[in-house]
Amino acid sequence: MQIKKEEVRMALLDAAEKEFLDKGFKNASLRKIIKAAGTTIGNFYNYFDSKEAIYEALVEGEYNKFVYFIEHHDEINRPDYLWEIANVRKWRSVMFEFIEAYIPPFSNRFVLLIEGSEGTRFEKTRDILLQVLTEHFLSHMEEFGHSHVHPEMAEIIAIQFIEGFLFILKNYKEETIRKKLITEHFLFHIIGSMSLIGDFK
Amino acid sequence: MQIKKEEVRMALLDAAEKEFLDKGFKNASLRKIIKAAGTTIGNFYNYFDSKEAIYEALVEGEYNKFVYFIEHHDEINRPDYLWEIANVRKWRSVMFEFIEAYIPPFSNRFVLLIEGSEGTRFEKTRDILLQVLTEHFLSHMEEFGHSHVHPEMAEIIAIQFIEGFLFILKNYKEETIRKKLITEHFLFHIIGSMSLIGDFK
Amino acid sequence: MQIKKEEVRMALLDAAEKEFLDKGFKNASLRKIIKAAGTTIGNFYNYFDSKEAIYEALVEGEYNKFVYFIEHHDEINRPDYLWEIANVRKWRSVMFEFIEAYIPPFSNRFVLLIEGSEGTRFEKTRDILLQVLTEHFLSHMEEFGHSHVHPEMAEIIAIQFIEGFLFILKNYKEETIRKKLITEHFLFHIIGSMSLIGDFK
Amino acid sequence: MQIKKEEVRMALLDAAEKEFLDKGFKNASLRKIIKAAGTTIGNFYNYFDSKEAIYEALVEGEYNKFVYFIEHHDEINRPDYLWEIANVRKWRSVMFEFIEAYIPPFSNRFVLLIEGSEGTRFEKTRDILLQVLTEHFLSHMEEFGHSHVHPEMAEIIAIQFIEGFLFILKNYKEETIRKKLITEHFLFHIIGSMSLIGDFK
DNA sequence: AATGAATGAGGGTTCATTCAT
DNA sequence: AATGAATGAACCCTCATTCAT
Numbered sequence: 092m093q094i095k096k097e098e099v100r101m102a103l104l105d106a107a108e109k110e111f112l113d114k115g116f117k118n119a120s121l122r123k124i125i126k127a128a129g130t131t132i133g134n135f136y137n138y139f140d141s142k143e144a145i146y147e148a149l150v151e152g153e154y155n156k157f158v159y160f161i162e163h164h165d166e167i168n169r170p171d172y173l174w175e176i177a178n179v180r181k182w183r184s185v186m187f188e189f190i191e192a193y194i195p196p197f198s199n200r201f202v203l204l205i206e207g208s209e210g211t212r213f214e215k216t217r218d219i220l221l222q223v224l225t226e227h228f229l230s231h232m233e234e235f236g237h238s239h240v241h242p243e244m245a246e247i248i249a250i251q252f253i254e255g256f257l258f259i260l261k262n263y264k265e266e267t268i269r270k271k272l273i274t275e276h277f278l279f280h281i282i283g284s285m286s287l288i289g290d291f292k
Numbered sequence: 293m294q295i296k297k298e299e300v301r302m303a304l305l306d307a308a309e310k311e312f313l314d315k316g317f318k319n320a321s322l323r324k325i326i327k328a329a330g331t332t333i334g335n336f337y338n339y340f341d342s343k344e345a346i347y348e349a350l351v352e353g354e355y356n357k358f359v360y361f362i363e364h365h366d367e368i369n370r371p372d373y374l375w376e377i378a379n380v381r382k383w384r385s386v387m388f389e390f391i392e393a394y395i396p397p398f399s400n401r402f403v404l405l406i407e408g409s410e411g412t413r414f415e416k417t418r419d420i421l422l423q424v425l426t427e428h429f430l431s432h433m434e435e436f437g438h439s440h441v442h443p444e445m446a447e448i449i450a451i452q453f454i455e456g457f458l459f460i461l462k463n464y465k466e467e468t469i470r471k472k473l474i475t476e477h478f479l480f481h482i483i484g485s486m487s488l489i490g491d492f493k
Numbered sequence: 494m495q496i497k498k499e500e501v502r503m504a505l506l507d508a509a510e511k512e513f514l515d516k517g518f519k520n521a522s523l524r525k526i527i528k529a530a531g532t533t534i535g536n537f538y539n540y541f542d543s544k545e546a547i548y549e550a551l552v553e554g555e556y557n558k559f560v561y562f563i564e565h566h567d568e569i570n571r572p573d574y575l576w577e578i579a580n581v582r583k584w585r586s587v588m589f590e591f592i593e594a595y596i597p598p599f600s601n602r603f604v605l606l607i608e609g610s611e612g613t614r615f616e617k618t619r620d621i622l623l624q625v626l627t628e629h630f631l632s633h634m635e636e637f638g639h640s641h642v643h644p645e646m647a648e649i650i651a652i653q654f655i656e657g658f659l660f661i662l663k664n665y666k667e668e669t670i671r672k673k674l675i676t677e678h679f680l681f682h683i684i685g686s687m688s689l690i691g692d693f694k
Numbered sequence: 695m696q697i698k699k700e701e702v703r704m705a706l707l708d709a710a711e712k713e714f715l716d717k718g719f720k721n722a723s724l725r726k727i728i729k730a731a732g733t734t735i736g737n738f739y740n741y742f743d744s745k746e747a748i749y750e751a752l753v754e755g756e757y758n759k760f761v762y763f764i765e766h767h768d769e770i771n772r773p774d775y776l777w778e779i780a781n782v783r784k785w786r787s788v789m790f791e792f793i794e795a796y797i798p799p800f801s802n803r804f805v806l807l808i809e810g811s812e813g814t815r816f817e818k819t820r821d822i823l824l825q826v827l828t829e830h831f832l833s834h835m836e837e838f839g840h841s842h843v844h845p846e847m848a849e850i851i852a853i854q855f856i857e858g859f860l861f862i863l864k865n866y867k868e869e870t871i872r873k874k875l876i877t878e879h880f881l882f883h884i885i886g887s888m889s890l891i892g893d894f895k
Numbered sequence: 896a897a898t899g900a901a902t903g904a905g906g907g908t909t910c911a912t913t914c915a916t
Numbered sequence: 917a918a919t920g921a922a923t924g925a926a927c928c929c930t931c932a933t934t935c936a937t
Binding site for chain 6: 297300331332333334335338339
Binding site for chain 6: 120
């Protein structure tokens with residue numbers, strides 16, 4: 092056999108994904124993963140070098156996409172004219188198209204990368220994402236910088252944005268509904284951000 | 293001595309609060325708590341029956357307040373007239389007063405109750421809070437119920453609300469700034485929620 | 494109890510000394526040590542932090558003496574006039590007194606330090622000893638440096654010296670006989686070294 | 695194919711020799727040997743029955759030669775007249791010729807047999823060699839048996855002799871230098887042994 | 896002849912909890 | 917009220933070997 096039996100590998104990856112999502116990397120039990128996959132401890136190590144290795148196998152692709160996104164997010168042609176649209180209905184449709192065009196399909200594994208990486212070499216990922224988003228919100232806030240704006244809100248909004256986004260990913264797998272909810276999520280944050288700026292009437 | 297020394301009990305509770313906040317109930321090390329409290333393993337069990345018991349001692353009060361809040365939150369005289377205010381500046385001041393009047397001081401232990409309870413009998417607390425908030429947002433949404441409103445957003449917003457709120461509690465201890473940020477946080481959600489309704493102009 | 498029960502600690506150290514001497518640090522089984530000491534796995538860690546820690550507890554004192562010896566061996570008032578003595582009987586008695594004066598009591602633990610340290614932070618000890626002895630023999634050889642002397646012999650003799658010395662320590666515990674054998678051992682090497690120089694008649 | 699390919703067998707033996715010499719039988723990793731030989735675990739067992747079997751294949755020839763040597767070493771025409779030579783230069787040349795004539799070429803596998811056999815059925819080999827050499831030295835000592843001779847020294851010298859000899863084999867592969875060093879080694883022990891006897895002047 | 900998946904005992908270590916003193 | 921020794925299950929990982937293909 093040239094290729095290791097894909098079934099076992101897949102069974103291990105599936106079981107690991109579930110266990111890691113449920114418990115996080117650190118608290119996940121390799122023994123339980125292995126038992127759930129229907130194989131033995133020794134055999135696990137024919138497929139993966141370590142507990143961390145199977146986590147990385149799950150998350151690596153997502154991480155590479157993530158890094159690409161972080162490094163290139165400035166280049167995304169943000170529809171800044173949105174700020175000029177005063178009609179939410181219109182915004183909604185523009186936002187939906189934007190998301191369709193730019194938001195890659197996210198999987199459980201992205202959730203795993205952001206939420207379950209404590210104890211692995213990816214454990215800073217969530218912080219990086221948080222920082223980038225915080226800076227993003229801060230720069231928007233500065234565009235409108237009124238005296239009473241609280242810069243601390245940038246980080247708070249970033250946190251919320253991430254949590255809401257991950258929740259959608261975790262709970263809505265169907266493509267259409269997921270995109271609709273992400274659209275609403277974006278709108279919620281765009282409109283919500285206006286509260287910080289202060290005066291619109 | 294017959295009477296247990298309060299100092300020891302306090303030292304244990306303080307050390308436990310720190311450790312639990314830092315690591316969560318499950319990953320906290322009882323040995324480290326005991327060492328930090330300056331007592332011994334055996335003596336710990338003169339004060340608390342188990343690891344879970346000291347967690348409960350920390351969190352019980354908050355939980356009771358929490359349950360009271362959940363059961364009586366309808367009775368809070370919500371300033372529904374807010375919806376009629378079209379000026380964010382005005383909202384902000386009204387909101388601040390409302391928070392001052394109704395939001396009880398939240399402690400680290402409330403954070404602990406919501407975020408660190410995995411593995412204890414309180415682990416459903418966060419879910420209960422989430423559910424109540426979800427219903428709250430849903431009822432508001434129904435007031436404006438347009439055809440295109442996504443009811444799923446209620447839960448998503450509830451999640452974000454909780455996360456943002458907890459983040460403020462964790463990171464801003466100073467009373468004034470905390471209240472200001474909570475005000476902004478509420479406003480963010482009120483205004484953000486308008487995006488769901490659709491048309492405002 | 495302020496002091497951990499010395500019996501158990503001693504039982505563990507004794508069992509460990511035997512196991513480590515027999516198998517070396519790396520191949521020693523902690524479980525076997527623990528069973529031989531009549532305690533349990535968990536309890537072992539009340540006495541020592543790790544497998545390496547109990548090894549270090551055994552060997553540390555010897556190591557410090559060793560380092561002192563290495564750093565001060567030049568200062569030892571070597572009886573160089575020995576070379577002028579042509580009578581082995583005389584040498585023997587001088588040598589014996591010298592050993593009595595300068596050779597500290599060596600224990601099994603010194604053997605353990607030199608022979609069983611692979612896998613610990615002491616694993617270079619044997620090499621250091623070997624190097625110092627090699628240099629020592631080399632310097633003596635240079636004093637008499639004839640053209641045909643093989644400098645490679647210095648290291649070879651050093652090896653033999655160490656091995657013979659350790660063998661005596663391992664197999665002869667009784668003070669008097671041990672000192673006598675060490676005396677013979679030294680003499681063997683002194684006289685043997687003359688073979689390298691070449692001409693005496 | 696019916697006939698096992700010699701190349702594979704050789705590759706395995708070569709890799710095993712290196713690994714066993716480096717780590718000893720017990721600590722050697724069969725997996726590493728197999729990987730270094732460029733074949734697979736399963737295929738290994740087509741060539742050898744077990745880890746011990748490949749060790750035996752490496753060492754068997756040397757062991758048979760060794761047994762022959764042990765059983766016939768009395769018959770070697772020892773140049774006992776050496777004892778009558780009082781000039782080391784002369785001894786050296788005689789010794790060198792003797793070694794050339796009687797000492798068979800020793801390979802890495804001999805080293806392996808003596809030093810790396812722990813855990814195999816050959817693990818007593820070193821002890822046998824030690825015992826034979828000890829007896830040899832003892833018989834010489836008895837020839838000169840003075841009252842103060844320590845018979846224990848026979849074993850100690852035997853140990854040193856073996857260790858020095860193996861060190862030369864391990865570190866000096868070039869035929870001429872090896873023979874020279876072995877000559878010096880023998881001389882060292884012959885002359886050194888005189889220290890035991892006591893009076894020469 | 897060759898492949899590599901499968902097995903399970905054993906390795907060192909951590910942990911909350913119990914209990915005799 | 918206080919001490920800390922004792923317990924044993926569970927943690928991740930390595931290993932030589934077996935076996936179906």
